[in-house]
Amino acid sequence: MRFKPLIQFLVSLGLVALPSLALANQNAVSDHPLAVVGFGDSLMSGFELPMQDSFTAQLEKALKEKGVNVTIANAGVAGETTTDGLARLDWSVPDGTDLVILEFGANDALRGISPELSEKNLAEIIEKLKQRNVQVILAGMLAPPNMGDDYEGKFNAIFPRLAEKYDVPLYPFFMDGVATEKSLQLEDGMHPNAEGVARMVEGFMPVMEKTIAQSTASDTSQ
Secondary structure, eight states, X not given: OOOOHHHHHHHXXXXXXXXXXXXXXXXXXXXXXXXXXXXXXXXXXXTTSOGXXXXXXXXXXXXXXXXXXXXXXXXXXXXXXXXXXXXXXXHHSOTTOOEEEEEOOHHHHHTTOOHHHHHHHHHHHHHHHHHTTOEEEEEOOOOOGXXXXXXXXXXHTHHHHHHHHHTOOEESOTTTTTTTOGGGBOTTSSSXXXXXXXXXXXXHHHHHHHHHHHHHHHHHTO
């Protein structure tokens, strides 16, 4: 990205490191919209919801209301595991993507897939994206309690370990604030309704804003 001399001056003073200022300037100084891809399963795709109520659509709307020049593509596919995500990574995340919200794992846990395999797949996805200079936010997942303590402990440790290993931002639990609230779920008791997605977006916004702010400050210093 290219930036105006004034913004470069502000960066030299350390002012653009503040999320609010970076977000305020994102629309004005970027050559093109920040290209984001929401890459995941049914929780990302907006299972049984109108397109405008999906996580990607609601997040894009919330960011645009804050003045961020952003487009968020929905690359969520219901029922997919980390293995499926790895298999379609190259064509699901096109060239020119700046940031990927990586959200897989719920179906792995529901099917009792080996946590070691899930972690291996997610690690390979992150590595491939980093090789393409695509920034990643890792959306964490928690195993259902009925999988047992051993499985739960191994599975839940995947996401913070990967975030630390690859130095990527982590949102610890994608369904935070929704998973135990029936009023925010569809009748299946597993997927969020439109209000539930809004709650998820609200919870996710701080890590998204911080990541955009840091990315903006980093770009201006180059």
